[in-house]
Amino acid sequence: MSPKSISKEDVEELMKIKRKGEKELEEFFQSMIDEKRNNLGNDLISILIRAEEEGVKISEDELVPFCNLLLVAGNETTTNLISNAVFSIIENHGVYEEVRKNPSLIPQMVEEVLRYRSPAQVLRRIVTKETEIGGQRLQKGEVVLPWLGSANRDEKKFENASHFNIHRSPNHHIAFGHGIHFCLGAPLARLEANIAMTELIKRYSSITLPQGFTVDPIEDSAVYGLRSFPVIVRG
Numbered sequence: 001m002s003p004k005s006i007s008k009e010d011v012e013e014l015m016k017i018k019r020k021g022e023k024e025l026e027e028f029f030q031s032m033i034d035e036k037r038n039n040l041g042n043d044l045i046s047i048l049i050r051a052e053e054e055g056v057k058i059s060e061d062e063l064v065p066f067c068n069l070l071l072v073a074g075n076e077t078t079t080n081l082i083s084n085a086v087f088s089i090i091e092n093h094g095v096y097e098e099v100r101k102n103p104s105l106i107p108q109m110v111e112e113v114l115r116y117r118s119p120a121q122v123l124r125r126i127v128t129k130e131t132e133i134g135g136q137r138l139q140k141g142e143v144v145l146p147w148l149g150s151a152n153r154d155e156k157k158f159e160n161a162s163h164f165n166i167h168r169s170p171n172h173h174i175a176f177g178h179g180i181h182f183c184l185g186a187p188l189a190r191l192e193a194n195i196a197m198t199e200l201i202k203r204y205s206s207i208t209l210p211q212g213f214t215v216d217p218i219e220d221s222a223v224y225g226l227r228s229f230p231v232i233v234r235g
């Protein structure tokens with residue numbers, strides 16, 4: 001659907017589907033929480049329930065939204081990080097072979113993917129008091145969209161910012177945000193990506209793009225990733 005053809009009715013219909021999905025997900029988590037309450041284990045939801053029962057920070061009202069947040073914040077982002085990593089190292093000639101020869105480069109390669117193809121592209125903030133940033137006056141109540149993907153390719157901060165370079169050092173990207181809301185799952189995301197990339201690279205002597213490959217991006221301005229990604233692997 002091209003942007004021009006989206007009508008008010010389309011948006012309303014989309015919002016209806018979105019609310020229905022959210023409600024179903026809420027019910028799913030609520031039933032899982034109820035079930036766990038009677039049978040606490042060592043899983044994450046049981047740990048959150050225990051914390052609630054011990055009066056630590058998280059309350060009943062917060063449990064479902066927190067499970068939601070963990071699912072959304074922790075799932076698509078990491079999935080995209082892994083496929084963006086595969087894409088970046090096969091798209092850039094010689095990098096796959098280089099990391100295969102020297103797997104100790106994998107963590108710094110993952111950092112460069114986080115910078116170069118940041119899975120979360122944009123945040124949203126509401127101005128709480130009048131202020132000025134970069135010569136721009138901001139009024140209370142205004143919405144600000146800080147583009148992480150743009151900051152991570154800022155030429156003032158990164159030399160040859162549009163070049164994928166796994167040897168970039170330092171590499172102070174902000175793919176996990178900054179400040180008090182810095183990503184809670186950053187160590188887990190890094191661990192998952194490092195493990196996945198290590199296993200893939202160990203297993204396949206080469207991964208290449210099929211002939212006629214065209215990029216099939218996820219159509220969402222906030223998320224950077226591929227909707228589908230066919231590759232050719234050799235054992």
Ligand code: HEM
Binds near residue numbers: 074180185
């Ligand atoms: C590549 C993977 C990931 C990326 C790029 C990413 C990115 C981000 C970013 C940019 C923020 C800041 C949001 C803001 O300031 O408004 C954030 C927050 C957060 N992330 Fe991640 N994330 C990733 C993986 C994960 C994982 C695996 C989890 C949990 C399992 C997670 C849980 C969270 C939570 C709970 C917050 C909110 C923290 C707060 O508001 O204090 N994230 N993430």
